[in-house]
């Protein structure tokens with residue numbers, strides 16, 4: 257196979273709890289992850305000249321080893337002594353530094369693509385073991401769907417699929433560093449842990465309303481302190497009929513779950529009109545796992 261086209265999908269966290277901190281600074285988490293149908297497009301083409309060449313539509317993203325897509329290709333090229341080269345064209349649509357795992361998803365797609373194109377014979381588990389060295393969310397981005405993620409995010413248990421709904425994503429024009437948010441959390445007392453088991457029960461019962469009711473994210477308080485606009489967006493979404501609204505990951509993207517597409521679109525319009533966020537997307541959940 258000389259050429260491959262891939263979709264790298266974004267995620268939201270329906271629940272995010274932090275249980276403790278490890279000596280290396282990483283945190284033990286308990287999260288319910290959900291893939292959404294907002295994606296970056298990736299083209300991979302084999303080249304005769306050795307090495308990796310990456311290009312992207314976003315001028316401010318690195319195109320060297322600081323890009324997670326580049327690093328994913330490099331990791332497998334080195335391990336397997338691949339002599340040919342690879343050209344990667346990355347068309348970004350997932351907001352950057354937004355709590356939607358865009359970079360991790362790009363890395364996951366490239367690992368998957370390299371395995372296919374160069375017939376490396378790695379199982380999904382073996383790809384995930386390599387993926388975690390690139391980022392805690394990479395193994396999940398390889399698996400996709402509705403998943404309970406524990407450990408630092410790499411211990412994955414598939415869950416029943418999220419019931420069909422509309423997801424409104426709103427990304428205010430600020431960028432958040434995941435590392436800083438986790439660090440700031442350490443100086444906070446976690447007053448209320450989200451009901452992760454309640455979300456899981458809701459998923460088992462195919463009950464969208466109880467999943468929505470149990471949503472919670474311990475990182476939200478930290479990011480909201482710096483950026484109150486996150487709360488303003490949540491309030492608009494709820495007022496416009498969201499079943500619930502919350503910040504995804506370390507933020508600042510806010511998502512709202514809706515059972516009605518018109519309401520989701522109206523909420524998006526309001527958020528843009530009030531200039532709370534310029535980037536808004538109405539999309540859905542994506543429950544197909546990668547094979």
Ligand SMILES: C[C@@](CO)(OP(=O)(O)O)[C@H](O)COP(=O)(O)OP(=O)(O)OC[C@H]1O[C@@H](n2ccc(N)nc2=O)[C@H](O)[C@@H]1O
Pocket residue numbers: 269272281282283284285287354355356357358360390391392393394407408409434435436438439504505506507
């Ligand atoms: C918060 C979450 C929730 O899904 O997502 P994002 O907001 O990044 O999308 C993840 O835990 C982010 O995963 P990911 O972004 O892959 O993390 P990494 O690149 O491995 O780590 C970035 C930094 O976050 C901190 N980190 C990350 C994961 C974890 N379990 N504990 C941590 O303390 C570490 O300080 C690390 O240096």
Ligand SMILES: Nc1ncnc2c1ncn2[C@@H]1O[C@H](COP(=O)(O)OP(=O)(O)O)[C@@H](O)[C@H]1O
Pocket residue numbers: 317318322323324325351352353354355356357358359360362363432434505506507
């Ligand atoms: N392929 C990539 N896509 C997006 N960001 C990338 C990529 N490679 C490296 N980065 C860097 O990683 C940081 C985190 O980006 P991203 O994965 O979009 O956010 P998050 O960790 O919040 O989900 C960005 O600041 C960006 O400079």
